Amino acid sequence: MATPTVPAMDITRTSGSRARTVNEAEIQASLAMMESLDARAWSKPTACSGWTVRDMVAHEVGQFEELPKPWLMITRIRRARHRHPQMGPLDGHNESQVEERGGASSERLVEEFGRVAPKGVRSLSRVPAPVLRRIRTSMIFPEGKALPEDSMEYLNSVLIARDTWMHRIDISDATGAELTLDAHDSEIMDQVLLDLALGWTGPPCLLELSGPAGGRFLLGSGPPVVTLRADAIDFARHLSGRQPRGELTFEGDADAAAALNAARVVF
Structure with missing residues (x-):
């Protein structure tokens, strides 16, 4: 056939209710890959310039940590202005996420991801869709104006899963870990x-x-x-x-x- x-x-845009299911599925797939990595894998360079696998996971932990605590984004952006004035708000903020966990072991990062990521997704799912629709991501990151939809609803429905998914692909590319795909x-x-x-x-x-x-x-x-x-x-x-x-x-x-x-x- x-x-x-x-x-x-x-193609239908992912709904808020469906987004939680997709986000949770991607968290579990990413967590399984992280748990499969041996000690040598964590220092491998990735497709994100200057980042090792360890740095990438530190960034991911930071991303999910911010969902129920948005003030952390502001703190990291402000810190990056001083430490990385050559970077834009988003890239500088991402670098701050990595730096904050510079001393964390790979085991600690995996444990944090498994704990923080589901909590972050749950926190967004509790916010009414009209509220998420009204909040502009560009209020924090000017880069948000380039998104197809400049809203926290789009972040919840699309970007959370997409960013985590692509980083799982990055880690697979860097380490040779099997990339398991499902629905x-x-x-x-x-x-x-x-x-x-x-x-x-x-x-x-x-x-x-x-x-x-x-x-x-x-x-x-x-x-x-x-x-x-x-x-x-x-x-x-x-x-x-x-x-x-x-x-x-x-x-x-x-x-x-x-x-x-x-x-x-x-x-």
Whole structure:
């Protein structure tokens, strides 16, 4: 049976109630990978410049820690202004997260992630959706203005799972740890493709994405002028701006292929 082609613009945005399930599934998948790492893995460099696996997990702990305690974001941004004046608010804040846990062991980081991450997700799920919708992420991070939806609702429904998911991919790439994919990975990938479609101004393109998180998707409307074939995870990695690992193959109009190759999505 042929795989149906789904218009990427028709993908439904993850609801707040569904987001908690997806977020919790990603937390468990990430925690399982962290627990599988041996001592040598924690010092491996990652796709995030200057960060080891250990630094990346420290950042993730800090992210979830802030969800029920948003004042920590402000504290870290202020600290970063003095320590890292060359960085923007978001990057400086992320660096502060890493620095705060500079002395923590890998065992401590795994324990903290397993405790703090579920608590952070639960805290957001208790906030009424209209309130999350009204709170702008750009009030804290100016970079939030570049998001498809500048709101805490978007953070809860999309970005929490996406950021954690991509860092799980980063850790797998850095250490060789097995990347186990299930249904929730497809849901995260679908939201990536929806955001790609929302920002797409080029001609119609067909995306043939292989692997458990893949499928056939149409960007734009009308007959596609170019077809992209790639593993879904490789394409997600590419859209995030990370260095390519798998091959992206384009067939069709060269200008459309170049536009699709240059497309990016916020992670």
